Structure formats: C-alpha cells, structure tokens
Amino acid sequence: MSESEPSMPANLYPAADEWQAVDRYFTSTLVGEDDALITARASGAETSMPNAEVSANQGAFLGLLAQMVGARRVLEFGTLAGYSTIWFARSVGEDGRVVTLELEADNAVIAETNFRTAAVADRIDTIVGPAAESVARLIDEGTEPFDLVFIDADKPSNSVYLAAALELTRSGAVIVIDNVVRNGAVADADSTDLRVQGVRQVVNDLASNPELDATALQTVGEKGWDGLIIARRR
Ligand code: SAM
Numbered sequence: 001m002s003e004s005e006p007s008m009p010a011n012l013y014p015a016a017d018e019w020q021a022v023d024r025y026f027t028s029t030l031v032g033e034d035d036a037l038i039t040a041r042a043s044g045a046e047t048s049m050p051n052a053e054v055s056a057n058q059g060a061f062l063g064l065l066a067q068m069v070g071a072r073r074v075l076e077f078g079t080l081a082g083y084s085t086i087w088f089a090r091s092v093g094e095d096g097r098v099v100t101l102e103l104e105a106d107n108a109v110i111a112e113t114n115f116r117t118a119a120v121a122d123r124i125d126t127i128v129g130p131a132a133e134s135v136a137r138l139i140d141e142g143t144e145p146f147d148l149v150f151i152d153a154d155k156p157s158n159s160v161y162l163a164a165a166l167e168l169t170r171s172g173a174v175i176v177i178d179n180v181v182r183n184g185a186v187a188d189a190d191s192t193d194l195r196v197q198g199v200r201q202v203v204n205d206l207a208s209n210p211e212l213d214a215t216a217l218q219t220v221g222e223k224g225w226d227g228l229i230i231a232r233r234r
Pocket residue numbers: 002003004048049052053054077078079080081082083084085101102103104107129130131132152153154
C-alpha cells in the first residue's frame with residue numbers, strides 16, 4: 001500500500017480519481033495529519049523512492065493496529081522518510097520502542113530529522129544498512145521480542161524478512177506485509193516481476209506455517225490498487 005507503482009492506465013482504473021477523492025475525504029475528516037506528518041510526507045520527495053510512503057489513512061490504520069494489539073515494541077523493514085515510523089512511534093507511547101531498518105543512509109538522515117520534528121526521536125532506533133544484515137545482528141544480540149513487525153522494504157526479500165520476524169517475535173505478535181497486490185499482478189503465477197514473486201513466495205511461507213494465521217486485504221486509494229497481509233502468531 002505504500003510503494004510507488006507505475007502510473008495506472010486511466011482506462012484500466014476509471015475510478016482512480018474517485019479513490020483519491022475518498023482518501024482525501026477520510027484523511028480530512030478522520031485522520032488529521034499534523035504538521036510533523038505533513039512535513040515527513042513532503043520530505044519523501046527528497047528520498048531515493050519519492051511518494052513511496054503509506055498514505056495518511058494507511059498510516060492511521062497501522063497506528064491503530066499497533067494500539068489494538070498493545071504493541072510496545074515495533075520492528076519496521078523500510079524507513080524511507082520515516083512517515084509510517086512516526087505513526088508507530090506515536091502508538092507505542094513514551095515507553096515504547098520502534099526499530100526501523102533502512103538501506104540508504106541519506107534516507108535515514110531525512111527520517112531522523114522528521115523524528116525530531118515529530119518529537120519521537122527518543123523512542124526510535126534507525127539502523128542503516130541492508131535489512132537482512134541488520135536483522136541478523138538483532139537476532140545474534142538476543143534483542144527483546146517485538147509485538148508488531150511491518151515489512152515494507154525490498155519485496156524480493158519478503159521471505160527473508162518474515163523468517164527474521166519469526167525469530168524476533170513470540171505468540172500473539174502481528175506481522176504486516178505491504179504492497180502485496182501490486183495492481184493485481186500477485187495473481188499471476190508466471191509473473192517475471194521479482195517483486196511479485198517475492199510476494200508469492202512469502203504467501204507460500206505464511207500458508208505453510210501452522211504457527212501463523214493470515215489474510216490479505218486489497219486496498220484502493222491515492223496509492224492505486226494494492227493491499228497488505230496481516231498475520232498473527234498463534
Ligand atoms: N515504510 C515507509 C513508509 O511507509 O513511510 C516506506 C518504505 S519504502 C516503500 C521502502 C524502503 O525500503 C526504502 O526507503 C528503501 O530504501 C528501503 N530498502 C530497500 N531495500 C532495502 C534493504 N535491502 N534493506 C533495508 N531497506 C531497504
């Protein structure tokens with residue numbers, strides 16, 4: 001739901017304008033981004049993946065989900081400008097912790113500025129480098145388990161990140177995986193898009209793991225047609 005997709009052909013998605021209008025309506029009525037979130041979103045333009053953050057409605061959903069499960073510790077794969085990170089940091093509260101993993105040092109600098117603006121920098125650890133390596137270190141160090149994991153980095157590595165998430169969580173933990181519909185391409189078993197195959201592989205992993213309950217939700221809105229998986233450890 002957050003990754004920038006190729007622009008949608010207008011004739012294929014004639015309702016795209018309406019999806020965006022509905023997003024704007026709910027954002028303006030229910031969500032109410034404050035200045036810090038607006039600044040974080042705008043700063044995404046300076047990152048390596050402009051416009052790839054979650055929408056305001058999606059950020060609010062993630063924040064609410066974290067609150068609903070009483071998450072005190074959140075692990076995020078893929079920081080970008082820290083937009084979704086701020087939603088999580090606000091949800092975990094003053095005593096909570098968010099660990100966010102980002103490949104690009106320049107993105108992390110932008111994100112950390114946004115964390116200070118949002119007054120949540122003291123509850124966020126940003127780890128720069130390939131997330132597979134960062135998370136392997138967290139496992140080696142015996143890091144305290146996380147209550148919620150948000151997987152939103154390079155899609156071909158989804159399976160690696162799920163396996164790491166399982167090392168770093170315990171019963172009751174929630175795992176959310178973003179961008180799993182990809183304009184419908186996920187249903188194409190023969191897709192040559194490695195991001196699509198990354199989603200299909202992690203779906204297989206989830207489906208074959210008796211420890212996990214999972215479902216997927218399709219979404220439309222200002223980010224086009226996409227969706228997310230929500231899984232929970234039994
Ligand atoms: N979660 C962010 C939000 O909603 O505000 C958006 C994250 S964006 C979709 C994906 C991010 O993952 C980018 O910042 C990208 O640099 C990062 N990324 C890509 N490959 C990575 C890797 N191997 N390790 C860590 N981060 C990676």
